[in-house]
Amino acid sequence: MKINILTLFPDMFEGPLTDSIIGKAAEKEIVKIETTNFRDFSDSKHKTVDDYPFGGGAGMLLKAQPIVDAITHIAQENPETKKRVILMDPAGKKYNQNLAEELAQEEHLVFICGHYEGYDERIKAHITDEISIGDFILTGGELSAMVIIDSVVRLLPEVLGNTLSNQTDSFSTGLLEHPQYTRPREFRGQEVPEVLLSGNHAKIAEWQDKESLRKTWIRRPDMLDKLDLTQKQKEWIQEFEVGN
Known part of the structure; x- marks a missing residue:
């Protein structure tokens, strides 16, 4: 370019x-x-x-x-x-x-x-x-x-070290990016969510999707109006509303 x-x-x-x-x-x-x-x-x-x-x-x-x-x-x-x-x-x-x-x-x-x-x-x-x-x-x-x-x-090919980085950014998926953690597992009384340590990639992906939706629902609910939500995502939002 x-x-x-x-x-x-x-x-x-x-x-x-x-x-x-x-x-x-x-x-x-x-x-x-x-x-x-x-x-x-x-x-x-x-x-x-x-x-x-x-x-x-x-x-x-x-x-x-x-x-x-x-x-x-x-x-x-x-x-x-x-x-x-x-x-x-x-x-x-x-x-x-x-x-x-x-x-x-x-x-x-x-x-x-x-x-x-x-x-x-x-x-x-x-x-x-x-x-x-x-x-x-x-x-x-x-x-x-x-x-x-x-x-x-940063979106150009080969600019970012990880090719998935810009694909999972906030706004690129239509939702804000899910919370992320690194070492140590415990920091001043705060633990990394257990699912992220499980090695179960399907459950991790589901947790990431749900937490991405939760973060967007809390911080930028206006973004949800532009999305065609799945049935699962609609159920998660109902769960958020009950727990709020």
């Missing part, structure tokens, strides 16, 4: 995208990530990238010209690949695991990180997606782009 990031602050990406799992993926050439300061594409004498909005209003808007020319430059450098050009925008589609899995299938992603009060609307003709990571405002699009890149890259 190729990822381009258009930003006024490329140094912000040095740590998060060069360390840990993402850094290792880049070392293995599973993903190639490049940052571009779109100020370099400004055609003004002083390399300005913002201006006052027509009609008045608070703050400054990012101009269309530097961003559009940066996108065009990337397209000309890589004409052979289809691109998803993603605008980080609080008004965009809310990000979730399904969208992460969709983006992980792409060959080339381009992220545009904004600042100030917004963008000149005319850049929208050059993008494919507007995405928000939540109903709140950040000082810029860099942090939200990092979140999306991290969630996408």
